Amino acid sequence: MPPPLRPRRRFRQPSVIPGFGLTLGYTLTCLGLIVLLPLAALVVRASGLGLSGIWEVATDPRVASALRVSFGVSALAALTASVFGFLVAWVLTRYEFPGRRIVDAVVDLPFALPTAVAGIALASLYAPNGLVGAQLAKLGIEAAYTPLGIFIAMVFIGLPFAVRTVQPLIVEIDREIEEASATLGAGRIQTLTRVVLPPLIPAVLTGFALAFARGVGEYGSIIFIAGNLPYVSEIAPLLIVIKLSEFDYGGACAIATIMLGISFVTLLVINLIQAWSRRRFGYV
Amino acid sequence: MSEIATDLPRPQAASVVTEGGLVRGLLVTVAIVFLALFLVLPLVTVFVQAFAKGWDAYLAAFREPDALSAIRLTLITAAIAVPFNLVFGIAASWAIAKFEFTGKNLLVTLIDLPFSVSPVVSGLIYVLVFGSQGLLGPWLIEHDIQIIFALPGIVLATIFVTFPFVARQLIPLMQEQGTAEEEAALTLGASGWHAFRTVTLPNIRWGLLYSVLLCNARAMGEFGAVSVVSGHIRGLTNTLPLHVEILYNEYNFVASFAVASLLAGLALVTLGLKSLLEWRYAGDLAASGRRH
């Protein structure tokens, strides 16, 4: 955001605090060398194909279908994670029940558990001869090695994002407003939908976007549980790995660049939601 | 990014602002069943499978020289990546939180970027820079420097995936605290470094510790990015998560889950310490609940 209009536009507003040059320089150097330069190498490599070349890769039926699987399943998983995440966040902040602290700690498990570990654990649970898979098989549902398996893994890794973005805001809801609403004759449902929920929507959307972005890129936990069938259960990151082992660097970079572009847009959307919410509700 | 500290205030039960007992019970049950099914069960599976053949088989997994070298490599990697991100995080949050300057939002977004980049892409970009066919490839070959398929590549990929952890945690915390205290210290004649050490650091220490914990767990557990740059040389470039995959592919399921249980144990300790921190220092951490 540009600073408010001042007589002379300056790069930085004056301050007595020292260390601006040092810390910003260090930050930019690290950011440049570790993140931006290597990412630029990727874009440069992909741009060797030209825009039409990238478009050709993106519209190749197999690539298009992998992107569709990644983005489609991830959107569904993020939606599920958002709904249940909201529920979990609500229950954790509003209700008193035994083991609340433990449940609260458990929510962060997917952050801390390595994805490969999650992958083999989920695969052995949901395989047709696994603990849960066997029960599902009785109902005629195949979980592992189908898009449903991808969905399960993505819900797993996306859930903490959904919970942790909404939770602090539920904590801060002013109870008095709810009381006022109730006093004025609104039923509980009305109070919830008209008064409590609207200010939470930006946070829910942010949580959704984060879970979505994470799910799209996820690799470790999915390859163990997805069937990896082209056109059915092949995800975009796996296709990058496949392209690499076919020595098709251009193709791999093109898919990676497309995914990178979409992640960047997702991040931008998150920032816009938050900017909007700051204007609308005065906080994020 | 959203590993957010939340102090859990004791819910007050005023009847007009809460749901009926039945609804409450139902919602709690649904939430717990959902979490148990999706999060706890996989964790339990790891330990059940690891101990499927008893203690001896479990311990045997750690007597393998390859397992020991994987543990060593993972520790070395984390020992470089975590302090690096710690210093970076402090520098970045100082610049961003204590000063107003143009392009700050863009900078914050760019620091966030590694979060939403697929781990596979994170590995790939280093191959494109440092691989034989990459940008710096010919120069590296000439000077006989091995980056990918060796420790430096693994460390770089790990730094990349954990890049935003500390910064994103500290920025809101420092913003919340403002600059008044530091300004006061400076007015009283303290040097910048002294002000940082005696004023800022004590204010952010719990948030710092907390972000380092999560950063460390992620650094030790990264799979996708490291898998692309590691080369899977046994006893040399296999980290613990890669070793889990290798054992799994050697039909050595007990050992595979045993090593996995080590990582799962690390995750549990991380979560335990994190909860402890939140419980003890809820107030200090609460500020970081505000994102951006």
Added chain:
Amino acid sequence: MQRETHPTPTRRSLSLSVCLAALVLAGPVHWAGPARADSELLNVSYDPTRELYKDINAAFSADWKAKTGETVTVRASHGGSGSQARTVIDGIPADVVTLGIPSDIDAISRLSKKIPADWRSKLPNEGLPYTSTVVFLVRKGNPKGVKDWGDLVKPDVKVITPNPKTSAGGRWNFLAAWGYAFEKEGKNADKANAFVGDLYKNVPVLDTGARGSTVTFAQRGLGDVLPTWENEAYLVFDEFGRDKFDVVVPPTSIYAEPPVALVEANVDKKGTRRQAEAYLQFLYSDAAQAIFAKHHYRPLKRAAAKPEDLAQLPEVKLFKIEDLQGSWDDIQKKNFDNGGLFDQLSKAGR
């Protein structure tokens, strides 16, 4: 820059911090500069040879110690044949490659020039110290009655096989099925293509490596038949128990060629040519040949192997894919490259 408001000269500290960051970043690079022991070899190999090369490497180290008094450690890296070739192209310091299919070594030669194009003429038997073939692993008692390749396209048979794009074993399975149909249909390539297409319609999971497929079939219980490397089928027997599976040997199968080669550019740079060449020669020695047979690979010198190991390798009519499809360049291009037969079939079959 407004010097009057803040005492630290921004520009100087900026450049200072740039140097600082560069130092921090450069630190691990130099620190990790490879302190290579004078004789350490790296063998970059494909997926199913993990157990094999554990034995071979130990035997070679002992042999080399006895002959020269020098200590040599052989390190191994395993993975899908294609991705292993990719790591060599990208610069893993491999001394030798022992991959699953000739086209992967051709790719290293073509894309990185680290291996000369005529690598197949440098070692005996076109760089093949051992060969193998594809057999079927089925559930105990063979409930679906799978006897030959033709049974794999029956509508009720589920086949587990790895992705031919990433796995050498997957490519041999693909080529074996194609060769079978080609011979059966009176050398009609179109009918052979259609047969392979039907087969892949019966595949519910396409893992990236041979090992992934075996886990899916044996541990997760998916599918009725696993066409796989002969050695891999017997390994599953030993690892998962003979009471759960049967091996079915089809009347005809493919002559599978997992070749070995010296990575010339790397050994010259590392100064390990002597040891690496000795290692490859060792693969043709009687001692190594006996180890191949023990692990259910088909040794070049049958006389060196134990009779009981040879008894485990049944007579099969083997065909060479080069005889049916021409050079390896053609085979790779026609079937597995972008837009090749596999891509066309999976597009048509979706």
